[in-house]
Amino acid sequence: MSSSVPISDALPTDPGEIFAHIMDPRKRRRKLVALYHQLRNVAPVYQATLPHGNPWIVTRWSDAETLVRDPRLVKDGRLVDMVGLGNEGAYVQNMRRMLAFAPRERHLRLRHLVNRGFTVGKAERLRPGVRELVGRLIDERWDAGGMDLVADYAFRIPMTMICELLGAPVEDVPTIEGWAAETSRRGDESIELTPENETAGDEATEGFWRYFQDLIEQRRRSPRDDLISELVEVQKSADDLEDLDIVATAILLFQAGHETTANMIGKAALALIENPDQSALLRERPELIAHATEEFLRYDTPVQLSVNFADADVPFHGRTIRDGDPVMLFRGAINHDPERFAEPDRLNLEREDLAHHSFGLGAHFCLGASLARIEIQEAVSALVRRLPDLRLASDDWDYKPQLHLHGLESLPVAWAAH
Numbered sequence: 001m002s003s004s005v006p007i008s009d010a011l012p013t014d015p016g017e018i019f020a021h022i023m024d025p026r027k028r029r030r031k032l033v034a035l036y037h038q039l040r041n042v043a044p045v046y047q048a049t050l051p052h053g054n055p056w057i058v059t060r061w062s063d064a065e066t067l068v069r070d071p072r073l074v075k076d077g078r079l080v081d082m083v084g085l086g087n088e089g090a091y092v093q094n095m096r097r098m099l100a101f102a103p104r105e106r107h108l109r110l111r112h113l114v115n116r117g118f119t120v121g122k123a124e125r126l127r128p129g130v131r132e133l134v135g136r137l138i139d140e141r142w143d144a145g146g147m148d149l150v151a152d153y154a155f156r157i158p159m160t161m162i163c164e165l166l167g168a169p170v171e172d173v174p175t176i177e178g179w180a181a182e183t184s185r186r187g188d189e190s191i192e193l194t195p196e197n198e199t200a201g202d203e204a205t206e207g208f209w210r211y212f213q214d215l216i217e218q219r220r221r222s223p224r225d226d227l228i229s230e231l232v233e234v235q236k237s238a239d240d241l242e243d244l245d246i247v248a249t250a251i252l253l254f255q256a257g258h259e260t261t262a263n264m265i266g267k268a269a270l271a272l273i274e275n276p277d278q279s280a281l282l283r284e285r286p287e288l289i290a291h292a293t294e295e296f297l298r299y300d301t302p303v304q305l306s307v308n309f310a311d312a313d314v315p316f317h318g319r320t321i322r323d324g325d326p327v328m329l330f331r332g333a334i335n336h337d338p339e340r341f342a343e344p345d346r347l348n349l350e351r352e353d354l355a356h357h358s359f360g361l362g363a364h365f366c367l368g369a370s371l372a373r374i375e376i377q378e379a380v381s382a383l384v385r386r387l388p389d390l391r392l393a394s395d396d397w398d399y400k401p402q403l404h405l406h407g408l409e410s411l412p413v414a415w416a417a418h
């Protein structure tokens, strides 16, 4: 496959300016993919200048494939330092314990220990619960003939399912939701770090600590069929898995699995509303849903960027990524590379050239991908089946300012209740 998207006269042509537009929510408004194409066209090999370091920007599929498989690129605690998350209180201490930011050897070890709780079979056991939940959410709003698809639907699914996976009782969901919201605010690059939200992030982390420490104790006394019990069992033969590692893993699941999945469900619904032919196709052929889910993930990924670091000098297209340099993978750009995908900006639920970088690749491949897929499949299938005339209730929707976790602020939708 080799095609191209022409350079646009309507967008800046200086790489620094294009990059500044990508990073600025007002300047990139509804033009993100066009800006990615522009940057890939004018500067496929580009090193940006940022206050926290000078990252290499990856927008090409082929470069992403090479770099993520290169052992000289790593993901570890340097990210926590680079993005400047504030004081070394509970929030940052907890981040440093998370497997996602652990040094390579520790990551491998932790990942090996927690993988047992994340098999496809274990995720499939949650499918009936997801199906029941999405049905109930639609029932609740049915007579009203409309809802904010983000707040009333998408955001109510993953939190409940992560609690169920961990074994946290459903009545605790609102409390956990409050802590998760505060920890997300603390990590949101689009929100200025103030002493108030630093404290709120620390207090929310302490709330999580107390809650999960208590749940661990309960499961140690009387195990059940849930992830906390499974990790307590793993701990018996792994003396390097401390209670605080289990707690950090539980918190990581909320940080990595809640907003990402909710954002994807919202964006998949928008993609279908904007592409009625594809919505009709899915209604006629519901068995396409698993394949369609991969196309939603490619078309508008909820994780737009990830940062790795060079652990040695790495030659790169005649230049050198220096030891210590950050490397930013722009997943939305990689997934729309015309060298890899025919008509990359078209939603095509039957696409054959389907493969995406939305769950990452290699050692840090998304731990919750199976669960995310099930949630998206069930949430979208129910919308298509139950609300065949789903439409925008107003054009008053927009993306949230955050780029890393990219999603809709709200999506007012309507249907005819009959």
Ligand code: HEM
Pocket: 075, 099, 100, 101, 111, 158, 162, 252, 253, 254, 256, 257, 258, 260, 261, 264, 301, 302, 303, 306, 307, 357, 358, 359, 360, 361, 363, 364, 365, 366, 367, 368, 369, 371, 372
């Ligand atoms: C549509 C939804 C989701 C997307 C697009 C997504 C995407 C990703 C990506 C791109 C990474 C790798 C990040 C990197 O390399 O820097 C990742 C890692 C991770 N994800 Fe997901 N994720 C989703 C849902 C979930 C869910 C539902 C869970 C768990 C309940 C989860 C748990 C994790 C964890 C724990 C990691 C870290 C893995 C590691 O570092 O070894 N994710 N995810």
